[in-house]
Amino acid sequence: PPMLIQQEPPKPLYTKGAIVFDIDGVLLKGKTAIPEAIDTLKVLGGQNEMGKRIPFLLLTNGGGVSEEEKAKELSKTLDFPIMPEQVILSHTPMKALVPEYKDKLIMVVGGKNRSCVRIAKMYGFTKVCTPNDVYNWNKAVWPFMDAPPQEELPSDPEDEANADYSKEKIHAVMIFHDPRDYGRDLQIVYDVLKSKDGILGNGYMDSGEQSVPLYCSNADLIWSNDFVSPRFGQGAFHVCLHGIWDKTSGNDQDKLEKRLFGKPFQVQYEFAEKCLDKLISSQAGDSEASTSAADTDGVKRNVYAIGDNPLSDIDGAHNYGWNSVLVRTGVYTEATKHKYADSKPTQIVDNVGDAIKWILENEA
Numbered sequence: 001p002p003m004l005i006q007q008e009p010p011k012p013l014y015t016k017g018a019i020v021f022d023i024d025g026v027l028l029k030g031k032t033a034i035p036e037a038i039d040t041l042k043v044l045g046g047q048n049e050m051g052k053r054i055p056f057l058l059l060t061n062g063g064g065v066s067e068e069e070k071a072k073e074l075s076k077t078l079d080f081p082i083m084p085e086q087v088i089l090s091h092t093p094m095k096a097l098v099p100e101y102k103d104k105l106i107m108v109v110g111g112k113n114r115s116c117v118r119i120a121k122m123y124g125f126t127k128v129c130t131p132n133d134v135y136n137w138n139k140a141v142w143p144f145m146d147a148p149p150q151e152e153l154p155s156d157p158e159d160e161a162n163a164d165y166s167k168e169k170i171h172a173v174m175i176f177h178d179p180r181d182y183g184r185d186l187q188i189v190y191d192v193l194k195s196k197d198g199i200l201g202n203g204y205m206d207s208g209e210q211s212v213p214l215y216c217s218n219a220d221l222i223w224s225n226d227f228v229s230p231r232f233g234q235g236a237f238h239v240c241l242h243g244i245w246d247k248t249s250g251n252d253q254d255k256l257e258k259r260l261f262g263k264p265f266q267v268q269y270e271f272a273e274k275c276l277d278k279l280i281s282s283q284a285g286d287s288e289a290s291t292s293a294a295d296t297d298g299v300k301r302n303v304y305a306i307g308d309n310p311l312s313d314i315d316g317a318h319n320y321g322w323n324s325v326l327v328r329t330g331v332y333t334e335a336t337k338h339k340y341a342d343s344k345p346t347q348i349v350d351n352v353g354d355a356i357k358w359i360l361e362n363e364a
């Protein structure tokens with residue numbers, strides 16, 4: 001007869017506190033797990049003195065893949081099951097822009113091939129183009145590159161991205177991830193923001209005014225991977241764009257307006273708090289659901305953000321009213337700490353393993 005595999009009932013959920021991890025520089029270095037991260041997740045899975053699961057989210061300024069893809073990739077690298085509902089990417093809260101732009105053509109910038117177009121459509125945007133589509137329409141917009149490879153172009157000839165950009169209005173520019181070609185994308189994003197009514201065929205407006213809104217998913221100037229020094233983040237692209245905008249406007253005033261998503265901005269933390277509420281309600285199960293939402297018997301849940309970048313992870317958590325633990329495995333190190341004197345982490349530790357130890361002691 002077939003063997004019956006006895007499934008252990010899930011451990012009870014700890015509902016008085018929750019952990020919000022940053023990914024790069026806390027759990028991963030490039031594509032590799034930081035060694036302490038593997039055991040840390042097992043501790044959260046219930047291997048701790050309380051014998052309870054501890055709810056957690058991953059709140060990263062990274063992106064360029066879907067929440068499902070990121071959850072799958074992380075589950076493998078970290079050897080722990082992570083659900084898409086636990087993953088908040090820099091662009092995840094940009095879903096909130098869908099009602100305003102649902103049937104309007106938008107330009108999505110960044111990421112590999114058409115990955116960010118796919119993500120934007122999954123969120124509910126219906127008409128999405130990229131700087132590369134504009135380049136493909138008229139190669140004179142950026143005369144410094146060869147024709148784009150096939151995988152970077154829309155596969156369907158009827159796709160809105162094959163528009164005649166001399167007539168078609170681009171209603172907004174949304175930077176979803178790091179541009180793969182700074183030169184080309186700076187030029188084309190600038191063209192859209194500067195052209196009368198967002199139509200490239202209209203030519204530029206006279207003044208330094210901006211024609212259509214710019215939304216950006218991540219303002220990090222730097223981030224940490226497996227290279228010895230931090231790498232430029234999407235914020236570095238913003239700096240370049242602002243620099244060109246100011247110079248060509250002929251004044252020193254920064255007139256380029258953008259709406260920012262990602263850490264350290266409140267929009268990201270409000271989104272994360274809601275995800276945490278939902279996650280805890282669903283993980284607690286019926287018996288504990290009544291004590292699972294934002295409050296536990298009227299006591300506010302303790303949220304601990306663990307991050308490596310003081311300017312995004314720590315400042316964002318602090319301003320939102322969460323505890324924060326700063327680790328030394330990424331942007332913040334002994335050598336760079338003098339730059340971050342204004343950040344106010346609740347605690348500073350060597351790595352994510354020590355962060356969890358400190359949090360559990362603090363919660364005991």
Ligand code: G3P
Nearest residue numbers: 023024060061062220223
């Ligand atoms: O592009 C990724 C980066 O800016 C930071 O990722 O996980 O450290 O927020 P993370």
Ligand code: MG
Nearest residue numbers: 022024025308
């Ligand atoms: Mg980080």
